[in-house]
Amino acid sequence: MKQLHSFLQGSWKPGIGDDISLLDPTTEGAVAVCKKAASLADAVAWGRATGGPALRAMTFAERGALLGDMARIVSEHRDELLTLAANNGGNTRGDGKFDVDGGTAVLSAYAELAKELGDAPWLVEDEPALLFHGSKLRAQHVSLPRHGLAIHINAFNFPAWGMLGKIATAFLAGMPVLTKPATSTSLVAHRIVELLVESEVLPTGALQLLMGPAGDLLDHVGSQDVVAFTGSADTGAKIRTHAAVVAHGVRVNVEADSLNAVVLGPGVDQGTELFDLAVRDLVTEMTQKAGQKCTATRRVLVPSDKLEDFREAVMERLAAMADKTGDPRDKGNRMGPLATAGQLRDARDGVAKLSEHAAVLRGDPSRAEFSGVEAGKGYFLEPILLEASPERALDPDAAFHVMEVFGPVCTLLPYDGTPTTAAAIISLGHGSLVSTLYSDDRAWIAESIPNIAPHLGRLVVADEKSARASMSPGCVFPVANHGGPGRAGCGGELGGVAGLSLYMQRTALQGGASNLARIVGRKG
Numbered sequence: 301m302k303q304l305h306s307f308l309q310g311s312w313k314p315g316i317g318d319d320i321s322l323l324d325p326t327t328e329g330a331v332a333v334c335k336k337a338a339s340l341a342d343a344v345a346w347g348r349a350t351g352g353p354a355l356r357a358m359t360f361a362e363r364g365a366l367l368g369d370m371a372r373i374v375s376e377h378r379d380e381l382l383t384l385a386a387n388n389g390g391n392t393r394g395d396g397k398f399d400v401d402g403g404t405a406v407l408s409a410y411a412e413l414a415k416e417l418g419d420a421p422w423l424v425e426d427e428p429a430l431l432f433h434g435s436k437l438r439a440q441h442v443s444l445p446r447h448g449l450a451i452h453i454n455a456f457n458f459p460a461w462g463m464l465g466k467i468a469t470a471f472l473a474g475m476p477v478l479t480k481p482a483t484s485t486s487l488v489a490h491r492i493v494e495l496l497v498e499s500e501v502l503p504t505g506a507l508q509l510l511m512g513p514a515g516d517l518l519d520h521v522g523s524q525d526v527v528a529f530t531g532s533a534d535t536g537a538k539i540r541t542h543a544a545v546v547a548h549g550v551r552v553n554v555e556a557d558s559l560n561a562v563v564l565g566p567g568v569d570q571g572t573e574l575f576d577l578a579v580r581d582l583v584t585e586m587t588q589k590a591g592q593k594c595t596a597t598r599r600v601l602v603p604s605d606k607l608e609d610f611r612e613a614v615m616e617r618l619a620a621m622a623d624k625t626g627d628p629r630d631k632g633n634r635m636g637p638l639a640t641a642g643q644l645r646d647a648r649d650g651v652a653k654l655s656e657h658a659a660v661l662r663g664d665p666s667r668a669e670f671s672g673v674e675a676g677k678g679y680f681l682e683p684i685l686l687e688a689s690p691e692r693a694l695d696p697d698a699a700f701h702v703m704e705v706f707g708p709v710c711t712l713l714p715y716d717g718t719p720t721t722a723a724a725i726i727s728l729g730h731g732s733l734v735s736t737l738y739s740d741d742r743a744w745i746a747e748s749i750p751n752i753a754p755h756l757g758r759l760v761v762a763d764e765k766s767a768r769a770s771m772s773p774g775c776v777f778p779v780a781n782h783g784g785p786g787r788a789g790c791g792g793e794l795g796g797v798a799g800l801s802l803y804m805q806r807t808a809l810q811g812g813a814s815n816l817a818r819i820v821g822r823k824g
Contacts, residue, residue: 303333304487306509306512308337310350318335322484325679326628336512343508344451344517354504355474360414360419360420361418364410364411364412364414365411366503369501370464370501371407371408374492377495385399387487388488389457389485389488390590390636391589391636395636400460403458404464405778406468407464410471413778413796422444423800428440428813431810441808442820444474446524446525448525450476450528451480451528452466452467452477454480454531456640456643457485457589457593458593463479468778470802470803471506474803475803480511483512489509490509493509518545520544522548522550533789536554553789555782558704558732558784559598559700559732560732560773561601562578562597562735563737564600564738565603565717567741570606570613574762574767575613579617582597584772590681590707591709592706594733595776597710597773598704598710601722603714611712624671630671643707644707656699658700664682667682681708685709685711688712696728719748719751722751722752726752731785733758733784735758735773736759736761737759749761754785755785757785758780758784760773780794
């Protein structure tokens with residue numbers, strides 16, 4: 301049985317206590333074990349003292365070259381990582397690619413961004429500001445790397461992309477990282493760190509890996525540290541209110557629950573490419589990674605006069621997916637299991653609660669036989685589609701506005717087709733990562749955006765003209781902000797240069813105009 305050690309203070313450490321098993325969610329058999337780490341005080345201090353100076357001594361261009369090397373190493377071992385993603389995450393090959401290739405893409409994107417930033421020691425805003433009329437004094441805002449440790453606590457669903465995306469922005473900003481993957485699916489993350497350590501491309505202290513529980517990790521955070529967390533809102537709240545986090549004013553970024561929605565507007569008629577795109581996107585978002593994506597669609601707003609056509613088209617496509625749910629190592633299957641027994645239990649409980657406010661149109665939460673799998677084995681859930689009444693769609697207490705079922709589950713919500721009602725329904729989710737508008741009606745879109753966008757971190761606008769080139773709304777790109785208000789965590793990651801702000805301190809340099817120009821390397 302493979303033993304997964306933590307990589308702390310520059311060496312692999314076996315941990316203490318009982319073994320913690322990592323399972324194959326298809327067979328329920330153990331694939332590896334790890335142990336909890338001892339006290340992490342020394343690891344946190346070592347990362348700050350060793351990794352911080354090493355990264356800050358590098359230019360943006362040099363940090364970018366490091367990210368490029370990391371992308372190359374991960375890419376060279378892609379097939380191995382995809383196998384591990386199937387064995388420990390239940391990922392089909394396509395789902396594994398989405399995770400591993402996504403992580404490689406973020407590393408590469410930030411490596412390219414670094415070329416634009418060049419050899420500058422810090423980020424400088426566009427122009428200095430005059431302090432008062434007639435004065436030669438100016439204020440110039442600059443951003444510099446914080447002198448702490450970036451602590452990354454990642455979710456189970458994207459062990460590669462989630463980890464590498466956070467590392468890319470932290471490294472380019474100049475901060476060292478201690479990363480903690482979710483234990484249940486950490487085999488991929490562990491192997492990636494093994495590969496990076498073996499390659500010897502990392503500056504000493506730049507990256508540490510914590511396997512197993514977080515332990516006393518947060519007890520040792522300080523005012524220059526950053527905590528970036530992806531997971532449940534409950535855990536996010538515990539991190540924000542941790543005594544050491546509060547006492548030291550630690551910067552915390554949270555990406556949590558999200559009741560993402562799509563809205564069908566005018567012109568989405570059966571037979572159009574836009575209609576087909578909306579159906580295809582929905583099924584993709586429901587079933588990719590078995591619906592275990594923070595950006596997956598949970599609510600679908602459909603004009604009442606289009607509901608029957610849309611419902612039938614979605615159900616037909618989902619039926620085909622249900623028949624191809626099973627062992628992810630079988631190339632004929634399109635969807636694998638949920639990641640853990642707990643995820644399956646929670647999803648089934650969630651469907652039961654949703655069904656109190658919406659009717660189940662298709663899918664059996666108790667189904668026990670799947671393609672290529674022994675009956676009753678594995679953590680499988682076939683796609684579940686529900687539908688609410690127009691009246692219930694506006695009920696703020698309806699389960700589909702209150703809870704996220706983290707699996708292949710979605711609810712159709714009929715509405716009157718107006719931007720006002722669409723915005724009212726979306727707002728009942730109290731903040732989401734992403735929503736999508738499907739329409740060719742420019743006036744409808746123009747009215748919808750200012751009413752809907754404040755409730756979102758990202759808004760996708762899909763029309764007939766772009767339908768063929770469109771990608772499903774759950775795709776997250778390094779140049780676009782990833783985060784959302786309210787229940788989505790009030791955080792933000794990626795977004796190109798904007799993503800660096802999490803790990804940098806924005807400081808106003810104030811002084812004489814010519815002196816500031818010399819300091820920041822500009823002509824006076």
